[in-house]
Amino acid sequence: MKSFELYEPKTVREAVGVLVKFGNKARPLAGGSDLVAGVMKDWVQGKGMPLPDALVDLTTIPQLKGIKADARGATIGANTTLTEIVESKELKDRFPLLTEAAQSVASPLIRNFGTLGGNINQRPRCWFFRGKDFNCYKKGGDFCYSVSGDNRYHAIIGGELCYIVHPSDTATALLALNAQAKIAGPAGERMVPFDNYFVGPRQDILNESVLKPEELLVEVFIPAPAPGTKQAWSKLKNREVYDFAIVSVAAAFAVQNDTWVDGRIVLGGVAPVPYRATAIETQLKGKNIKTSVKQAAAAIRTVARPMSMNAYKVDLAQTLTERTILAALA
Numbered sequence: 001m002k003s004f005e006l007y008e009p010k011t012v013r014e015a016v017g018v019l020v021k022f023g024n025k026a027r028p029l030a031g032g033s034d035l036v037a038g039v040m041k042d043w044v045q046g047k048g049m050p051l052p053d054a055l056v057d058l059t060t061i062p063q064l065k066g067i068k069a070d071a072r073g074a075t076i077g078a079n080t081t082l083t084e085i086v087e088s089k090e091l092k093d094r095f096p097l098l099t100e101a102a103q104s105v106a107s108p109l110i111r112n113f114g115t116l117g118g119n120i121n122q123r124p125r126c127w128f129f130r131g132k133d134f135n136c137y138k139k140g141g142d143f144c145y146s147v148s149g150d151n152r153y154h155a156i157i158g159g160e161l162c163y164i165v166h167p168s169d170t171a172t173a174l175l176a177l178n179a180q181a182k183i184a185g186p187a188g189e190r191m192v193p194f195d196n197y198f199v200g201p202r203q204d205i206l207n208e209s210v211l212k213p214e215e216l217l218v219e220v221f222i223p224a225p226a227p228g229t230k231q232a233w234s235k236l237k238n239r240e241v242y243d244f245a246i247v248s249v250a251a252a253f254a255v256q257n258d259t260w261v262d263g264r265i266v267l268g269g270v271a272p273v274p275y276r277a278t279a280i281e282t283q284l285k286g287k288n289i290k291t292s293v294k295q296a297a298a299a300i301r302t303v304a305r306p307m308s309m310n311a312y313k314v315d316l317a318q319t320l321t322e323r324t325i326l327a328a329l330a
């Protein structure tokens with residue numbers, strides 16, 4: 001692994017100062033399970049993705065850790081570990097969707113030191129991106145190897161130039177819960193709804209979010225759900241532990257007498273960003289969920305454009321969506 005300078009700031013302002021000084025040659029470091037044990041160890045780099053000279057350890061900043069809840073909702077510091085999220089009774093009672101999504105990440109060991117900020121901002125798992133011999137678009141190269149290569153786990157929706165699927169389970173859940181990100185940078189802090197946090201390859205091929213090199217995620221705010229809101233999480237993977245979603249579904253919606261009032265259906269594992277399935281939500285609006293859900297879930301076919309080896313994911317997305325909505329209702 002390439003050597004690097006390690007900075008241990010005590011405040012967010014200090015951390016931003018180091019990021020400003022190094023530009024795109026510094027990276028924020030949380031648990032390190034992806035950045036150090038993956039990207040840097042495996043020399044994942046390219047013209048548009050240099051290996052960092054400096055790492056800015058965020059675990060030395062007390063402000064970034066902890067869970068606070070009140071009538072407005074819950075605030076979770078970016079450095080809160082996934083295990084702390086899973087074990088929070090407050091979150092489990094009010095946002096079981098997030099608890100279940102966090103619990104489905106990786107293994108207990110990784111959840112013990114992997115953080116929410118790291119999970120949301122982890123880099124994609126495309127095997128060409130992770131292979132050091134493939135200088136693809138996402139690293140600043142001039143080719144996408146998944147188009148003619150093995151694309152069985154790649155995107156079925158929204159892939160253009162690059163066909164990654166966003167790897168984060170918590171991001172999928174947070175978008176369904178209408179959460180917002182607090183971002184800190186040299187100009188101060190700003191709130192960005194998760195609706196606008198993630199960006200696809202057409203908008204920015206080198207990055208997966210709106211975060212600039214000198215910015216970091218400080219905390220996540222989840223608004224209190226409307227009374228009677230139903231929530232459910234499903235994740236389909238090859239192995240029971242240690243595996244990313246082939247397809248996942250996060251559902252959060254308000255109902256009255258089994259009729260869909262308002263809500264969100266978000267799919268993971270299908271697109272370069274956590275994918276809000278508005279085509280399905282529109283089909284359910286004002287309708288009896290039990291009698292409409294099958295047809296509504298089939299609306300995913302109107303937006304899916306599978307690649308040569310992953311048409312099976314369209315069937316999975318449709319079935320898993322239907323099951324997740326019914327599970328939430330039950």
Ligand SMILES: Cc1cc2nc3c(=O)[nH]c(=O)nc-3n(C[C@H](O)[C@H](O)[C@H](O)COP(=O)(O)OP(=O)(O)OC[C@H]3O[C@@H](n4cnc5c(N)ncnc54)[C@H](O)[C@@H]3O)c2cc1C
Pocket residue numbers: 027028029030031032033034035036058078079104105106107110113114115116117118119120121122123167168169170211215216217218242243244245
């Ligand atoms: C074997 C294995 C299996 C896994 N399975 C899953 C899975 O099923 N589902 C899933 O969702 N994930 C999975 N992961 C990914 C894992 O959850 C992440 O590696 C972990 O959550 C990242 O947290 P971290 O704190 O270690 O991040 P780090 O490795 O420290 O950081 C990851 C990235 O986020 C950036 N970053 C970290 N914190 C911030 C911040 N506050 N602001 C801005 N940028 C930040 C870093 O610069 C880096 O680019 C798996 C990982 C492994 C190794």
Ligand code: SF4
Pocket residue numbers: 124126127128129136137138139143144145146147154161162163164
């Ligand atoms: S899908 Fe994206 S990350 Fe994977 S090879 Fe193509 S350009 Fe690279």
